[in-house]
Amino acid sequence: MKQLLAKVVTILWAFILVALLLPDSNGSPALHTFLLPGLWWLVAAGAVITFLFFIVSLKGDQHSHSHVKSRMGAIIKLLLLIVPASFIVTFSKAEYGTDGLASRLVMKRIQKVAETPNVAIPRVTAKDSLYHPDLGELLYAPESFYGQRVKTIGMMYLDSPISDAYLYCFRYVMVCCAADALPVGVFIDKPDTIAVESDAWYEVEGIVRPDSVDGYFIIKMDEAIMRPVESPKNPWLYPR
Amino acid sequence: MSKADSKALPFITLGDAALAAVALSVILFLFIPAPLGIQRHVFAITWGSIFLEALCFMLIGSLVSGMVEEFVPRSLIEGLIRGNRFAVVTGAAAMGFIFPVCECAIVPVVRRLLKKGVPLSAGIAFMLAAPIVNPVVLWSTAVAYKVQWFVVIFRALFGYGIACMAAMFVGTFFKADQALISTVSVVPESCNDQNHHHEHGPTCSHTHATAHPAHNNQNKLWYRTLSSLRHARDDFFDVAPYLVVGTLLAAIIRSSIPVSTIQQLADRPVLSIVGMMGFAFVLNLCSEADAFIAASFKGIVVLSAQMAFMVLGPMLDLKLLLMYRSVFRKRFIITLVTIVTLLVLVSMLLYHYLTIGAAS
Known part of the structure; x- marks a missing residue:
């Protein structure tokens, strides 16, 4: 036996x-x-x-x-x-989706927006290179995109981790295995007119700006235009 | 093991019954949505990924362990580990700089080396140091910290130093037979003879002339390879159940405790060091990836706390603690855990207060 x-x-x-x-x-x-x-x-x-x-x-x-x-x-x-x-x-x-988000998200506190913290996000590249930049590139060096209109893709989280006024558009960065995955994402003003679904994938176009909410440093996309898209073949972002 | 030996054993022990209960509960979890607030798919991906990665590394470790058993003569090991304890320990820990092994792969290898006669202190030094100081881990640390070399250097120095100190300590207070479980205890030299009989432990004894064709065909590479694979498979089956339970506990904790908990300790350096050590213990990350998680706490906790996370994790976490049970006795594990934890804590406090004001 x-x-x-x-x-x-x-x-x-x-x-x-x-x-x-x-x-x-x-x-x-x-x-x-x-x-x-x-x-x-x-x-x-x-x-x-x-x-x-x-x-x-x-x-x-x-x-x-x-x-x-x-x-x-x-x-x-x-x-x-x-x-x-x-x-x-x-x-x-x-997929982890939004269920895995709350236990993995780490927000950085700052005194004022000017002192952009050294955001420790691995330099990443997306498998689907249709959209430029992907969220990983955007958040690795956000200052190089400040004021620019960019288009990116991510999963939508309706209950923003810091304020009800925002949506959180994010993807996970996997370094070695899914257990070490960290979410990276941008905040978007909650639209009054469009119904946005949680856990669904959206293409977001907007102007990148740094901001702070309740002492937390965030990257925002202003004047955002969103449209639902198919989930990518591979939802992860990886270190380059 | 003969049928008579087998019948002498109890039908089931308390430990085995507990393992069976764990297995049944986890299987049930496949059908119950979100008990304890843990989403099933989040838990499944987390467990699957930790287990899968550790399993594959452990299989490679088992293969190496089988090869050590069959192809590395004890005389060679004895030749390599000559000298006083200090030289042996520092030399063994330095071997970690060469071998790119993570903490899961190293347990079966060290298990076999200890069985083969490597001194306890040397085995411990290698086991604790190698997952931190190996080139792959140091490179991933450099990438995660955007080539801040002082972080890489301090991680290597602390990993190496603490491994050596812990190994010296346990080597002073424990003899091999006090530290190792009976099935890992050193096989006497006379067992290298052919047609001998020896005990592997209370439940396993056999006559080698019949059990190992390899021993009767010492010059035939094929038989030795086959024998090495059998040893590797047995090592794998001995350690793997601990890996299952260890990764299971790790996944439950990883899925239920938010990483942001540590933010509440951010303003207090001592607490954040202790908190990050606790996180390293429960998160069970691979040493090749943990620097990225540590780096994500930049600007949240002090550098010494991030360093504590990167130094303690590869030496000691929940999954490793259970895997150590396949090699060491409980009393020894408790001592090792205590000494490693204290050394990391004291080193990081010293590091913090000596470098206060440095980048964090």
Whole structure:
């Protein structure tokens, strides 16, 4: 039973790791939900190693050095390895959206707008290069865009983190894996006329300005024009 | 393990039952929307990403560990670690500057090195230093801090220094057999003989002549490779359950505690250092990415607090704490955790008060 289960676990993980690397109908691998695309080699290495573990398990291996303290111990520990697999498969196409925003947003306090803080956002590049600049480029060096009319794309958050008067248009920057993702975004005056949906993607065009609200430094887009767009193939921004 | 040995074991232990309960509860979570206010998909992506990355690094670590077991003779290790404890510890920690390993990959490697006879203090020095001082991590720190080299240099110095001091301390007060769990204890030299019999632990004993074809075919690369893969697989199965539970707890905390909590401590340097150390412990970030998170606290907390986050995290977090259980005894882990935490805290307080007024 234990040996059979060990074979099942190793081959299951080998298949899952390979499946994460394969592009779906949009051409985007499920790996992008969890990890930086540049880490494909890591997942490929994991797939090869788990496959090798499966092969050695098939080679008449009646002995294992794995240590257990009860008859059920080994089985429970092997079954435990299937649990994260079930989550990864079930949520391979999920997005953080606005639900993950509140626990990740870090706002910077300042005394006055003139003292623009050194915003520690990784220099990023978007996979969809249709819009220039993307939110990452805009917020990495916002001063170079002050006063300019720019167009960008992001997900909309209706309950602005600092004031009800604003919408928050944001994207997540992933450095290594989704767990370290940080939101970056701009604030937009809440329009009176257009109904904006939360969690939906919008193209926003407006003039970039620094501002402060209740002592928090923000980047605003004034005179904003918004229109809903399809979500990008890959919603993440990555360090360049 | 023979069938007779297996029958001598209890049906289930309390620890195994607890693991089963954890597994069942988590599976249930797949079907219950947002318990404890945690959104299921937020939790799933967070857990999936932490686990996936750590799993792959750990698989590579296990592979290296299997190769160490099969292809690195003990005489070579003994040759490399000659000298007094200070020289051995500082040398072992310095090895971290060369090897680009993160904290998840290093646990199975150190486990195997300790089993192979590497002194406890040297193993600890390498284990604590390598995830901080390796070139990939130092480069990512430089990028995150927009090439402020003093941040990179101080991170490396603190990581190296604290790893050496902690290793010297535990090496003085613990012998290997007091620190390591029975299954990791050093295998006697005589076990390198063929056709011997030895105990791997209370539940595992076997005759090598029949169990390892490799031992009877020492010159055949194929058999040694096969044996190395078997060792690697067993190491993986020994450590992986700890990784599952560790990353699970990390994901629950990551999904439920807002990062902005730390802002409430921003005005008090000592509290912000302690707070950022606490954050490093519960966020369980990979050392290759944590500098970006630390840098996002620029202008919010003092630099010494950001440094505390970057120095403590790769040495000690929730997931590592559970992974250490696959190598060390509880008493040793408690001592290691205490000494590392105190060293980081004291170093960062000194750093803060000696460099007060510097960029933060």
